[in-house]
Amino acid sequence: MTAAHKKAAEAGQEEGLNTLPARLSEPPEGYSGWLADLKDRIHTAQQRASLAVNRELVLLYWQIGQDILARQAAQGWGAKVIERLSQDLGAAFPEMKGFSSRNLKYMRAFAEAWPSEEFVQQAAAQLPWFHLCTLIDKLKTPEAREWYLRKAVEHNWSRNILVMQIESRLLERSGAAVTNFALSLPKPQSDLARESLKDPYRFDFLGLTEEAQEREIEGALVKHVTSFLLELGAGFAFVGRQVLLDVGGEEFFLDLLFYHLKLRCYVVIELKAGKFKPDQLGQLSFYLTAVDAQVKHPTDGPTIGLLLCKSKNQVVAEYALRDKSQPLGVAEYQLVESLPPELLSSLPSIEQIERELAGTGLPERERMD
Known part of the structure; x- marks a missing residue:
């Protein structure tokens, strides 16, 4: 390295050091409480946003399931229409992963299990989609599904805990x-x-x-x-x-x-x-x-x-x-x-x-x- 290059490098290092942020002073009185309050509000907003997204997704899936049920009943469409719908929706919305044939069948079963849109909006939409799929898979009666659904909402069960409670026959x-x-x-x-x-x-x-x-x-x-x-x-x-x-x-x-x-x-x-x-x-x-x-x-x-x-x-x-x-x-x-x-x-x-x-x-x- 030439003397000129060395001098330039040292100058760059000094300039870089000068750009480091100044040491923060002690926060003013009341700042810590305000910061804690802001954190709580941000967490709450994040949770609300997540719940809102989940609610809209669950309602969309229920509506798709209702459409499938209605058209199969009115027009006599067979199960193959779900395969066709999966391909067409997947092509139209490649960034979305929820339109597999399996998931569309869950949507149909979801709408069949809970035909009341009011119940879906007020209760079912409070649970994540795969919780609802678990209820459909593991329980056969409307009464049992509704009981476990309400308990899962009330106690904020994870999917694993929900499975455990069903398998251990908590209702009985x-x-x-x-x-x-x-x-x-x-x-x-x-x-x-x-x-x-x-x-x-x-x-x-x-x-x-x-x-x-x-x-x-x-x-x-x-x-x-x-x-x-x-x-x-x-x-x-x-x-x-x-x-x-x-x-x-x-x-x-x-x-x-x-x-x-x-x-x-x-x-x-x-x-x-x-x-x-x-x-x-x-x-x-x-x-x-x-x-x-x-x-x-x-x-x-x-x-x-x-x-x-x-x-x-x-x-x-x-x-x-x-x-x-x-x-x-x-x-x-x-x-x-x-x-x-x-x-x-x-x-x-x-x-x-x-x-x-x-x-x-x-x-x-x-x-x-």
């Missing part, structure tokens, strides 16, 4: 526990409480054998608390395991304590590794009395008790609950169930759950003052 299990809520709780709280419990509960994610003991199951549930909360359902918040209650100088430990955000009450869960026995409700009833006296806030609702057992006689459980004044329920749990391979992939891995729990420092025993 919801509200199926034996309870005395109709007699022990006022409406509408009794209905909401009943719908909040299932029977049976599926603990497929624990990897335990049928011979697992109560403490082993309890410890595994806490370790896999993410999946456990998903199985319990919306509204449950984990409070603690082996929660200590001091009653008259004696110590008692609750297996699992939760708080239900919708019911605004504590929920005590006791695990029994064997078959349900009526006298087990006496211990659970005592725990409810203690929680109501020592833990719950005056504005909270009555504490609810759920006895989870390996098996139960339905009639025996109903008789045992009939004369109890406190809100109690009895349900079974299942430890080992065979899940489809595609469903297993949607469950959180042990590593994921352990990462989520890392640093929480949940104590083995937690004293309630």
